[in-house]
Amino acid sequence: MKNQVSQKTKVFLIGAGPGDAELITVKGLRVLSQADVVLYDHLISRELLTHAKEGAEKISVGKFASRHTLPQEKINTLIIQKAKAGKIVARLKGGDCYLFGRGGEEAEACDDAGLAFEVVPGITSALAAPCYAGIPPTHRDCASTLAVVTGHRKKGDDRPIDIPHAGTVIFLMSVGNIKNIIRSLREAGYPADTKIAAVEHGTCYDQRIVKGTLGNFLGIIKENPLRTPAIFVVGKVVELQDKLDWFSKKPKILHMGNHPEHYSHLGTIVHRQIIRCIESENTNRAEAYFKQPKPYNWIVFTSRNGISFFFKKLYAAGYDTRIFANTKFAVIGKASGKRLLEYGVKPDLTAATESSAGLLEAFGKTDISGRSILLPQAEVSSVELPDGLSARGAECDKLTVYKAIEQGVDEIDLDYIDKILFTSGSTVRAFVNRFGRIPKHIEPLCLGVPTQTIAKQYNINAKVIDKDIM
Ligand code: SAH
Numbered sequence: 326m327k328n329q330v331s332q333k334t335k336v337f338l339i340g341a342g343p344g345d346a347e348l349i350t351v352k353g354l355r356v357l358s359q360a361d362v363v364l365y366d367h368l369i370s371r372e373l374l375t376h377a378k379e380g381a382e383k384i385s386v387g388k389f390a391s392r393h394t395l396p397q398e399k400i401n402t403l404i405i406q407k408a409k410a411g412k413i414v415a416r417l418k419g420g421d422c423y424l425f426g427r428g429g430e431e432a433e434a435c436d437d438a439g440l441a442f443e444v445v446p447g448i449t450s451a452l453a454a455p456c457y458a459g460i461p462p463t464h465r466d467c468a469s470t471l472a473v474v475t476g477h478r479k480k481g482d483d484r485p486i487d488i489p490h491a492g493t494v495i496f497l498m499s500v501g502n503i504k505n506i507i508r509s510l511r512e513a514g515y516p517a518d519t520k521i522a523a524v525e526h527g528t529c530y531d532q533r534i535v536k537g538t539l540g541n542f543l544g545i546i547k548e549n550p551l552r553t554p555a556i557f558v559v560g561k562v563v564e565l566q567d568k569l570d571w572f573s574k575k576p577k578i579l580h581m582g583n584h585p586e587h588y589s590h591l592g593t594i595v596h597r598q599i600i601r602c603i604e605s606e607n608t609n610r611a612e613a614y615f616k617q618p619k620p621y622n623w624i625v626f627t628s629r630n631g632i633s634f635f636f637k638k639l640y641a642a643g644y645d646t647r648i649f650a651n652t653k654f655a656v657i658g659k660a661s662g663k664r665l666l667e668y669g670v671k672p673d674l675t676a677a678t679e680s681s682a683g684l685l686e687a688f689g690k691t692d693i694s695g696r697s698i699l700l701p702q703a704e705v706s707s708v709e710l711p712d713g714l715s716a717r718g719a720e721c722d723k724l725t726v727y728k729a730i731e732q733g734v735d736e737i738d739l740d741y742i743d744k745i746l747f748t749s750g751s752t753v754r755a756f757v758n759r760f761g762r763i764p765k766h767i768e769p770l771c772l773g774v775p776t777q778t779i780a781k782q783y784n785i786n787a788k789v790i791d792k793d794i795m
Contacts, residue, residue: 326768335408336435338428339419340447341365343454344374344530358416362407364400368419371735374598377415382407391394396426401434408440415621421449421456425497451495454556455525459570460563467561468492476502476557488513493560499707500553503546507539510559515539520563521702525555530595531741534570548561577741578770581734581756582748591790593652595742597734600756602630604637605704605728612766614699614724615642621722622696625655625684627710628703628736628749629664632656635701635728636668645762657684658773680774694718707775731755739764747787748772757783 337356342348349357354376357363363377367387374383386395386403395403397556407414422428422444435442451473458635462471471493476499478484488494488509499506500523511517517540533552533695537545537732539559586597607615615638626632629773639645646669656662660673674691676683698714701724711721712749729751739760745767747753753776754762763769771777780787 336404336414336416336440336442337445338416338418338422338442339445340423340426340428340449341419342371342448343420343450343528344368344370345453346370346633348448348453348528350445350447352566353447356443356445357415358790359413359500361412363415363417364404365380365408366419369417375416382412383554383560397575401431404431405434405438405440408435409438418447419450419679420453424449424451426471430449430676435734450554450556451497451525454524454532455495455586457532457572458522458524458558459566459568459572460522460524460558460564461569462493462495464562464565465709467481467564471495473497475499476506477529480723481677485509488515490514491560491786493558493562496559498556499557500551500555503551504543506557507542507778508686509541515559519559521560522558522563522566523551523555523559525552527554527556528572529738530593531738532572533741534566534573536566565750569706578744578746579737579742579767580746580748582746584748586744589794591746595737597737599733599734599759600729600749600751601729602634602703602727602729604634604724607638608725610722611724611726614640615644618642618644618648620648620697621699622651623653623655623688623698623719624649624715625698625700625710626665626682627657627684627700627706629652629661629729630698631701631703632661632664632668633723638726642673655684655687657681678774681707681713682774684710685713688714688717698722703751707750708776722792731758734759736767739767742767746772746790747776748779750776752776753779753785757785 339353339356343556358378362382362386362570364386386400404414404416411513414508417430418426418428433542452462463469470491472489472494473494474494476486476496482572485511486506496506517538519539519741521537521539521542523750528648535546536550551694562627577595580588581597581599583598585594587596601715610687653673654670656665656672657676658679659675662675665672696719698719701710705727711723712723753767763785769785770790771780771787772790774789777787777789
């Protein structure tokens, strides 16, 4: 049997889901994270690619409606070449691999080349986009059959679109051909008052629904030109949309920090990581400290990053926590306390409110006069805390252990964003540098008072949300 030529499966066709990165299957994510080479389509969420293993080769073979970055034959050849070179290949495809995705052709090419392959099904946009739009494709009251149709044929194939008779008809790849499709539906006997809905960018933060009837839809989309990708749902089920719409009710929140998973209960998190924290080069003081850590009475941490980078440098210098037997530790909040515990140290003081003022308050009646305090922090940090501690007689030394750097982010359409969540002063600065002002319709939120204070400096009037939600 020819598939036994290769003992180890080398090619995995993976359905990546329709857009929302969380809609990939558990199996798809595992296989993706084990692959040596990832070949991905244009519609694949960038977020998913971050799950590829370190050093994996990522190749865009992006397919666009009218323009293929790579012709299908070349994609097939590339898959085979990489697999024959001994690589595990993940071919990441939008939605489901086998529904209008030419996945069948790619599997055939593997088989022809004597390569074993596996297919991981994905959630198709044909079902996910209506679901996020509030349209169940079937319903006992009005639709007991469902047809999924492509509005786009092979080049040179001029046959009219197949119009099935079904309770609900869902069209993919049809935006450019919608005029003909509506005409064909009418000719096939669908009345002019049949409901139709377009779902653009289904399951994504910028999903939009445009509704009408076969009679008036062309007029409606003339006023509201459609974006791609989009699907069309035709049938009585569209009437349920008003009632069952759930996704558009969730606020869309732009988050530019590092931990989108902490905030998902607030709404749909749109993650664009604009700040990356990296270890800073040692200053003279840091060099001296890590060479031979001087004993301090207190070490005070104002962020989780400060803790991680401090211990990273400490371990790299050949020390561990045993040197802190006579040192006390203070942290700015519960989350930092949790991080410190990961290094085997229980904080002696935890600020009740997450701010420099909160930390100063936490020191309360503790006598710090003449005490030495080390503050491992970011390169840019506020002076409120060291000034406050010094005012109470402490001898403070700031130790720079990391810095926040700005990085480019994928495009974002702010028209579809309801709120922006700033998680640090650096995210505020980076946002302003990249986008300028915050559009009026967007509500700014800040995690903690220090971030709000920086926002104020940029004339951003933001509400503070509690860090304990994390
Ligand atoms: N295999 C894919 C479909 C590939 S064909 C799947 O199962 O979803 C490409 C077509 O899919 C597009 O023209 C569009 O009609 C539809 N599509 C893909 N992603 C979409 C999305 N997020 N929202 C709406 N339609 C989408």
